[in-house]
Amino acid sequence: MTEPRWHQVGATDDVARDDVLGITVGETAVAIIRTADDRVFAVDAACTHGRASLAEGFVDGTEIECPKHNGRFDVTTGEAVASPARVALRMYPCRVNNGCIEVQL
Numbered sequence: 001m002t003e004p005r006w007h008q009v010g011a012t013d014d015v016a017r018d019d020v021l022g023i024t025v026g027e028t029a030v031a032i033i034r035t036a037d038d039r040v041f042a043v044d045a046a047c048t049h050g051r052a053s054l055a056e057g058f059v060d061g062t063e064i065e066c067p068k069h070n071g072r073f074d075v076t077t078g079e080a081v082a083s084p085a086r087v088a089l090r091m092y093p094c095r096v097n098n099g100c101i102e103v104q105l
C-alpha cells in the first residue's frame with residue numbers, strides 16, 4: 001500500500017472565497033472548498049447520496065450543498081447535515097503552502 005503524500009493542486013487564487021474547485025489527483029476526484037474566512041478543505045467530490053459532483057455544488061459558510069438533490073455536508077468534518085445526504089464525505093488533509101493548495105492522499 002502506498003503511503004499518502006502531499007500533492008500540489010493549484011494556487012489559492014484558483015479558488016475564489018466561498019467557492020469550490022474540482023481537481024483530480026491520480027484517479028481520485030476531489031473538491032477543494034475555500035471558505036469566506038479563507039480556510040481550505042478537501043473532500044471526495046462524489047456526493048455520498050447519488051454520486052453527483054460536489055465540484056458543481058454551492059458553498060454556504062462551512063457547508064456545501066449538492067447540486068442534484070440539495071443534500072448538505074459540513075466541509076470541516078465531512079458530516080452530512082441535510083437530507084437526503086446521510087453518509088459522511090471522505091475528507092483529505094489540505095493545507096496552503098506558499099500560496100499553493102496541497103492535498104494529502
Ligand code: FES
Pocket residue numbers: 047048049050051052066067068069070071072084085
Ligand atoms: S446526489 Fe447529492 S444529494 Fe443526491
